[in-house]
Amino acid sequence: MRRLLSGDTSGLDPEQLSRLSGMQIDPAMMQAVMNQLRGAFSGAQDGIDWSLAERQALHIANQDGLGVSSGQRTDLDQAFSLAALWLGEATTISDLPRPPKAVTRGAWVTATLPVWQELAEPVATSIADALTEALGQQAPDDMQDLIAGAGRLMRTVGGSLFATQLGHVVGRLSTEVVGGGDVGxxxxxxxxxxxxxxNFADFGRDLEIPEDQLALYLATRELAHARLFRHARWLRLHVISQVREFAHGIRVDTDALEEMASRFDPSQPDELRSALESGALLPQRSEEQTAALTRLENLLATIEGWVDVVTEDATSRLPSAARIAEAVRRRRAVGGPAEQALGSLVGLELRPRRMREAAAMWRAVTDAVGVAGRDALWDYPDLMPSAEDVDDPAGLIARLTAASRGESAPSDAMDDALAQLIAEETAAEQDADSNGEEPDATRSGDDDDDDATPGDHRPV
Known part of the structure; x- marks a missing residue:
């Protein structure tokens, strides 16, 4: 630690540090971390270097060295073309401006990493701050002067370690996801x-379903998800902001961090790795976080429920559609190891629990007002169904059917409360008029004139 804080990193072996960290980081990545430390010592580096996450993720994603063959690309292009035609019958939301494509794991990492960075940044900042605080409390007295001037350095260290660990998780995630909308x-x-x-080949390996049917179903689902976010441009920001609202409330359990640091054995780093992967350093959620998570789960369930219904309608010609849909639901409910690691790293599980209820609501809405009436609910944020609508779609359907007939929508609890308030105000005004009372401002003006003499004109 003395050598690190003094800026002397020349004699440190990246391979030994990689084994010491217990985070399964390859020595090349550890060398990149050390280079960033040197930049921090020289004053050239400020903040979190997210390129470390990209390098680590690409290192994992590209390990197999496989690309997309021309045959795979042709098969998926044909599946996307037919899926687009089927979706034209199942939804009024228009097609995408750019053609869908088959991508490698590395290309998926490059395309999606900016979003992972945006979601993880609040947690990375919290961990870096907690590391700085814990280090100051654990360091001996003769090192306190060094620690006092090393705040930016320790934030760099903490942010770099988190960024590298995030890259490790995203890289593993790239080996599991089948499509761009797979994580919700x-x-x-x-x-x-x-x-x-x-990953498509891995998904269908044990299902005993023809590959062409699998490709058509997954292509339809991917297109439906992308079309929705393309049409409702506000929806993307809505989801990201709710995830960040949850992440901003995360605080590192400094007591657990200090307790682990006090008994940490460098020769047995498994405890550190398990703490990072299990989320042991993240305390229990606060009430505000629980409320934010509930709102996010309802939002994601509403989105996924619509995608389920549209995909079901569009793939009704596929003999194995029902079996594939059930396999997708099971896979989505359980999640893969990398997704579970992501949940532990940022404290957020991206598996909404109310997808079946949301899908049932969208099915009822479709039966009641048709495809166009259903899809119009995505035109503006205030039209989107609420959590109460998912619980009981009857009120939403009554409002939609009344509007389609040109009638006034049935009143709800809010309408009744406003009507009662207006009625009370009106009754109070009528009582005042019947008693001959005048508004306060008028009576106040009359009182001012009580002492005036006739013909007395006071300046205004």
């Missing part, structure tokens, strides 16, 4: 849809 949040650039052929 809009990680692909606006208007883009993609399928990863390497």
């Amino acid at each position: 949040i809009p990680v692909m650039p606006d208007g883009d849809a993609a399928i990863l052929p390497q």
Whole structure:
């Protein structure tokens, strides 16, 4: 530690540090971390270097060295073309401006990493601050002067370690996801849809379903997800802002960090790795975080429920559509190891629990007002169904059917409360008029004239 804080990193072995950290970071990545430390000592580096996350993620994503073959690209292009035609019958939301494509794991990492960075930044900042605080409390007295001037350095160290760990998780995630919308949040650039052929083959290996049917179903689902976020441009920002609202409330458990640091054995780094991967350093959620998570889960469930219904209608010609849909639901409910690691790293599980209820609501809305009436609910944020509508779609359907007939929508609890308030105000005004009372301002003006003499004109 003395050598680090003095700026002397020349004799430190990246390979030994990689084994010491217990984070399964390859020595090249550790060398990049050390280079960033040198930049911090020289004053040239400020903040978190997110390029470390990209390098680590690409290192994992590109390990197999496989690209997309011409045959895979042709098969998926054909599946996307037919899926687009089927979606034209199932939704009024228009097609994408750019053609969907088959991408490698590395290309998926490059395209989606800016979103992961945006979501993880609040947590990275919190961890870096907690590391600085814990170091100051654990350091001996004769090192306090060094620690006092090393605040920016320790934020750089903490941010670099978190960025590298995030890259490790995103790299592993790239080996599991099948499409751009697979994780539920809009990680692909606006208007883009993609399928990863390497992971598509793994997904269908044990299902005993023809590959052409699998490709058609997954292409339809991917296009439906991308079309929705392209059409409702406000929706992407809405989701990202709610995720960041949750992340901003995360605080590192400094007591757990200090307790682990006090008994940490460098020769047995498994405890540090398990603490990072299990989320042990993140305390229990606060009430505000729980409320934010509930809102986010309802939002994601509403999105996924619409995608489920549209995909079901569009793929009704596929003999194995029901079996594929159930496999997708099971896979989405359980999540893969990398997604679980992501949840531990940032404290957020991206698996909404109310997708079946949301899909049932969208099905009821479709039966009641048709495809156009259903899809119009995505035109503006204030039209989108609420959590109460998911619980009981009857009120939403009554409002929509009344509007389609040109009638006034049935009143709800809010309408009744406003009507009662207006009625009370009106009754109070009528009572005042019947008693001959005048408004306060008028009576106040009359009182001012009580002492005036006739013909007395006071200046205004």
